[in-house]
Amino acid sequence: MKEHELEKILDKAVHLGASYADVRHQCYEYEMITVENKALKSYSSRRLSGLGIRVAIKGAVGYASTSNLSQGSIEKTLRTAIKAARSIGGEKKLFGEPRIVKADTKSPIKTDPMDVSPEEKVSLTLDANKAAWTGKEIKSAITRLALSKDSRLFMSSEGAKICVETGLVGLAHESVAKANGFMERVPYSESMCAGFEFIASKDWNSFTSDISKLAIEAANSQTPPPGTYVVVVHPEVFGVVLHEAFGHASEGDLVFTGESVLHQKLGVKLASEIVTIIDEGTVEGGYFCPFDDEGTKKERTVIVENGIMESYLHNRDSAQQFGVESTGNGRAQDFENIPIVRMTNTYLQPGKNKFEELIEDIDFGIYVTEKGWTGGQVSPGMGTFTFGVGPSKVIKNGELAETVRGVVISGSILDTLKTVDAVGNDLNIVTSAFGACGKGGQRASVGFGGPHVRVREMTVGGR
Amino acid sequence: MEFAELAVQKALSIGASEAEAYLQRARTTRVEYSKEIENLKTVESIGMNLRVALGKRTATYSTSILDESEISEAAAKAVKIAKVAPEDPQWKNINKRFGKAPAEGYYDNTLEKLDYQEIVETLISAINRMEGYDKRVKPTRGSLTTSISTVSIANSYDEQSERKQTHIFVVMSTKAEENGMKSTGTEDQETRFWQEIKFEDLAIKAAEKAVKFLKAKSTSGGKLSVVFRNQIFANILGVIMSGPINADWVQKGRSPLSKKLGNRIASENINLVDDGILRGGWRTKPFDDEGHPTQRTPVIKDGVLKNYIYDTYTALKDNVESTGNAQRLYYWMNPQPSPNNLILKSGKASPEEIISGTKRGIYIEDTIGEWLSNPISGNLNATITHGYLIENGELTKPIKGVVVSGNFYHILKDGIEIIGNDLRNSMQNYSPTVKLTQLTIAGKQ
Numbered sequence: 001m002k003e004h005e006l007e008k009i010l011d012k013a014v015h016l017g018a019s020y021a022d023v024r025h026q027c028y029e030y031e032m033i034t035v036e037n038k039a040l041k042s043y044s045s046r047r048l049s050g051l052g053i054r055v056a057i058k059g060a061v062g063y064a065s066t067s068n069l070s071q072g073s074i075e076k077t078l079r080t081a082i083k084a085a086r087s088i089g090g091e092k093k094l095f096g097e098p099r100i101v102k103a104d105t106k107s108p109i110k111t112d113p114m115d116v117s118p119e120e121k122v123s124l125t126l127d128a129n130k131a132a133w134t135g136k137e138i139k140s141a142i143t144r145l146a147l148s149k150d151s152r153l154f155m156s157s158e159g160a161k162i163c164v165e166t167g168l169v170g171l172a173h174e175s176v177a178k179a180n181g182f183m184e185r186v187p188y189s190e191s192m193c194a195g196f197e198f199i200a201s202k203d204w205n206s207f208t209s210d211i212s213k214l215a216i217e218a219a220n221s222q223t224p225p226p227g228t229y230v231v232v233v234h235p236e237v238f239g240v241v242l243h244e245a246f247g248h249a250s251e252g253d254l255v256f257t258g259e260s261v262l263h264q265k266l267g268v269k270l271a272s273e274i275v276t277i278i279d280e281g282t283v284e285g286g287y288f289c290p291f292d293d294e295g296t297k298k299e300r301t302v303i304v305e306n307g308i309m310e311s312y313l314h315n316r317d318s319a320q321q322f323g324v325e326s327t328g329n330g331r332a333q334d335f336e337n338i339p340i341v342r343m344t345n346t347y348l349q350p351g352k353n354k355f356e357e358l359i360e361d362i363d364f365g366i367y368v369t370e371k372g373w374t375g376g377q378v379s380p381g382m383g384t385f386t387f388g389v390g391p392s393k394v395i396k397n398g399e400l401a402e403t404v405r406g407v408v409i410s411g412s413i414l415d416t417l418k419t420v421d422a423v424g425n426d427l428n429i430v431t432s433a434f435g436a437c438g439k440g441g442q443r444a445s446v447g448f449g450g451p452h453v454r455v456r457e458m459t460v461g462g463r
Numbered sequence: 464m465e466f467a468e469l470a471v472q473k474a475l476s477i478g479a480s481e482a483e484a485y486l487q488r489a490r491t492t493r494v495e496y497s498k499e500i501e502n503l504k505t506v507e508s509i510g511m512n513l514r515v516a517l518g519k520r521t522a523t524y525s526t527s528i529l530d531e532s533e534i535s536e537a538a539a540k541a542v543k544i545a546k547v548a549p550e551d552p553q554w555k556n557i558n559k560r561f562g563k564a565p566a567e568g569y570y571d572n573t574l575e576k577l578d579y580q581e582i583v584e585t586l587i588s589a590i591n592r593m594e595g596y597d598k599r600v601k602p603t604r605g606s607l608t609t610s611i612s613t614v615s616i617a618n619s620y621d622e623q624s625e626r627k628q629t630h631i632f633v634v635m636s637t638k639a640e641e642n643g644m645k646s647t648g649t650e651d652q653e654t655r656f657w658q659e660i661k662f663e664d665l666a667i668k669a670a671e672k673a674v675k676f677l678k679a680k681s682t683s684g685g686k687l688s689v690v691f692r693n694q695i696f697a698n699i700l701g702v703i704m705s706g707p708i709n710a711d712w713v714q715k716g717r718s719p720l721s722k723k724l725g726n727r728i729a730s731e732n733i734n735l736v737d738d739g740i741l742r743g744g745w746r747t748k749p750f751d752d753e754g755h756p757t758q759r760t761p762v763i764k765d766g767v768l769k770n771y772i773y774d775t776y777t778a779l780k781d782n783v784e785s786t787g788n789a790q791r792l793y794y795w796m797n798p799q800p801s802p803n804n805l806i807l808k809s810g811k812a813s814p815e816e817i818i819s820g821t822k823r824g825i826y827i828e829d830t831i832g833e834w835l836s837n838p839i840s841g842n843l844n845a846t847i848t849h850g851y852l853i854e855n856g857e858l859t860k861p862i863k864g865v866v867v868s869g870n871f872y873h874i875l876k877d878g879i880e881i882i883g884n885d886l887r888n889s890m891q892n893y894s895p896t897v898k899l900t901q902l903t904i905a906g907k908q
Contacts, residue, residue, distance in 0.1 A: 030795075036715065037715060039549070039551055039552070039553070040548055040549050040551060041551075042521070042523060042797045043521075043522045043523065043544050043545075043548055044522075044523040044524070044525065044795065044796070044797060045522075045523065045524045045525070045540060045541075045544065046524070046525040046526065046795045047525070047526045047527065047528065048510075048526075048527045049527055049528055050508075050527060060500075060502075061501070061502040061503075062502070062503055062504070063502060063503070063504035063505070064504060064505045064506070064507075065504070065505075065506045065507065065508075066506075066507045066508075067507070067508050067509050067510075067527040067528070067529075068507070068509065068529070069528075073507075077507070080505050081504075081505075083579060084503040084504065084505060084579055085503070087503065087578075087579035087580050087583050088500045088502070088503055088579075088583060090499060090500070117547070118543070118544045118547045118548070119547045122547065122548060122549065126549065139715075139716045139717070140715050140716055140717050176716075176717055176839075182840070183717075183719075183839045183840065185839065226905060253604070254604070256497075257497040257498070257601070257602075257603045257604055257638075258601055258603060258638050258640070259603040259604060259636070259638060259647075261645075336506045336508060337504075337506075338502055338504055374835065375835070376832065376835065377831045377832040377834070377835070377846075378831070379647070379831055379848055381603075381638060381645065381647040382645070382647070382848070382863075382864075384831075384846065384848070384864060386831065386832035386835060386844075386846045386866075387835075388835040406837070406840070406842070408835065408844060410832075410846060410866065440495065440604070440606065441493070441606070441608070461844065461866060461868070461905065
């Protein structure tokens with residue numbers, strides 16, 4: 001797609017009565033290799049390309065997109081967007097002040113994953129799967145290799161022009177083990193915003209065999225007695241809970257409509273003093289997000305500082321509603337979607353304690369580990385959450401003891417953050433080439449994490 | 464020549480022994496709203512999935528770019544990958560049986576003519592209903608999505624087959640606030656016909672729910688009778704049963720229903736059907752995503768497990784005929800067995816009769832986290848966000864924040880006391896209101 005063609009479309013939008021217009025062109029390439037039970041199940045490869053046009057007329061926003069990039073189709077798309085905006089009407093104020101940027105940026109892809117031979121990718125995935133058959137208890141093993149490359153060009157009638165290219169690669173594995181008539185599955189994955197060099201640098205055979213060993217151990221163990229415990233949570237799991245139960249509630253659009261439990265909470269002490277929560281566009285291990293899909297630079301946003309609510313997350317629309325500047329959180333799944341308020345990399349800032357210090361004075365508790373978590377659900381209006389996590393460890397007299405399986409943690413995030421009484425000094429932020437965060441029918445890659453965290457009271461159930 | 468057929472021809476011409484092209488065109492309109500319409504968008508999308516086999520080596524390539532040169536490139540890339548892929552010893556062939564089942568009610572032609580103005584006016588009227596219901600209520604985020612899509616399938620054994628379908632999905636959400644107490648109310652409906660959406664009803668119910676739950680509290684736990692609202696039980700049914708009845712799970716040893724065909728796995732009043740030709744059903748269609756005709760498949764009949772659901776690949780493995788359940792979640796995915804419309808057959812009791820016949824129990828209006836339930840072990844686990852105590856046959860106090868749990872396979876065997884007569888869907892899952900005996904409710908200690 002040539003830039004001057006997009007410029008012409010923007011000019012035309014203004015000519016047709018738009019007070020603002022932007023166009024996003026995207027080209028996305030994706031490969032997924034799936035090996036099930038030592039056999040190649042599928043090798044699928046995909047290319048997606050197209051553009052979306054957003055126009056505003058008197059504050060009413062119309063959007064249209066197409067994957068047909070012929071001249072006629074693009075013009076029809078523009079007219080559809082204009083018609084959509086006109087049919088809404090209304091006198092809403094339009095967006096916050098722009099900060100015009102021109103930039104061209106790339107994630108550190110050293111080896112383009114699409115240039116690596118299919119043979120090499122298939123044999124790596126097959127080998128990793130074969131290594132997972134560590135015992136007769138293993139009943140099923142699925143390994144997936146995902147490789148993607150995403151190029152996005154953003155241009156607006158205000159003069160912004162930003163090009164971002166991101167690579168995201170990873171390997172996911174799930175083992176199902178059966179012991180004593182009980183089946184347990186442990187899924188886990190590791191991903192990185194990088195090229196194929198990340199895949200080539202890791203020992204995936206020990207990655208999958210470790211998951212199998214854990215699945216067997218879990219199938220042989222018990223569920224914890226339901227109750228309220230002192231819990232130490234692995235960064236990855238705490239990061240997911242924080243993202244789902246707190247991060248979403250801090251999104252300006254949900255706050256504005258009053259759907260969020262954080263409505264009217266700026267300046268209020270919500271968490272214990274050792275809790276500082278950040279959303280940042282570019283961090284080690286996280287998703288690469290230097291700009292959002294509205295052309296705003298995504299920097300470091302402090303959501304909570306020392307327990308006090310400092311800022312919500314905004315796109316230009318919600319920023320305007322709050323009379324502040326966008327925090328660079330206007331993100332869209334792809335060119336077929338309008339940017340909405342989304343997190344980038346949301347994490348808890350590390351504290352002072354070593355892991356041993358977190359568990360040393362716990363008489364009886366649970367250490368929620370990272371492997372095997374299957375996800376969760378929250379009600380952002382109430383701040384309640386429920387998460388299914390993988391095999392975990394019992395903490396007895398300050399030491400890690402036996403494994404327990406099928407753990408479900410639940411609670412109210414505001415209560416949970418108040419009872420955080422120790423924060424580790426480690427920092428572990430991850431992203432995923434497999435799962436993505438869902439909101440309003442759109443998926444977006446994000447990063448999440450932080451340090452190990454100790455929570456005084458958390459409800460633990462079994463399933 | 465149509466693109467799907469062209470892609471098949473190209474692949475065969477450069478060495479594929481079999482090829483299958485799945486092409487989808489969709490026009491989706493989505494409106495987002497809260498107190499006012501926030502935005503309106505229309506997405507025109509095209510996508511093609513080309514699956515090729517060279518003997519027992521297979522590969523898939525998908526693209527959203529549809530012109531002759533990209534199709535040639537897609538065929539070349541798919542064949543190139545298939546050449547280096549290891550053989551799948553289980554591979555036999557792509558679907559050889561094309562055909563159309565007598566499915567009805569999956570396309571609404573009024574959607575083609577529906578203009579933005581009418582959509583906007585309908586929604587504004589519903590938003591005003593929510594706002595006007597009670598001064599404590601505010602509409603929060605909702606959305607309406609309508610889509611018209613055309614699916615064309617061609618393969619090396621048969622000529623192209625085509626179907627056109629419509630889907631409409633609406634969510635209305637509200638929030639109520641009074642003296643620092645907060646509550647929410649959400650209603651949703653998924654259907655194939657514009658006229659079937661009850662906008663006013665949904666708006667009023669969502670507002671009414673939020674107001675009623677202002678005073679909701681947690682309750683003490685214990686073993687109690689539990690009545691599930693139809694849509695909620697439909698959801699749970701889908702979460703637990705969709706995998707285990709899938710032939711792919713069965714063949715891989717993941718399903719707890721493996722080797723149970725012909726066995727009694729549920730009480731006699733339980734009938735579970737996968738119905739691809741249900742009139743107006745969410746996934747009703749004349750043929751599945753491989754072009755194979757759909758059908759009505761009894762899964763559990765009078766408590767006995769009768770069938771698993773199959774696509775071509777899994778059917779050939781078991782030497783049976785596909786049940787027409789090949790499903791591609793997105794066009795770029797390979798087909799896999801998945802329920803068409805999974806239906807727990809209705810009984811005779813009305814929901815009112817079920818409640819009035821319950822001395823003490825809990826009525827579940829809405830849950831979250833039910834999808835964390837474990838289909839392998841059958842452990843059902845959900846957090847009730849909206850529920851009521853049932854006392855002497857009446858819904859009394861609103862409750863929230865308690866967890867309901869039990870084992871779904873035990874429930875099927877002897878835990879379903881009454882099945883209602885009010886069948887309703889949550890996407891492709893259908894259930895009436897049901898009353899279960901003795902589930903564990905974990906409340907506040």
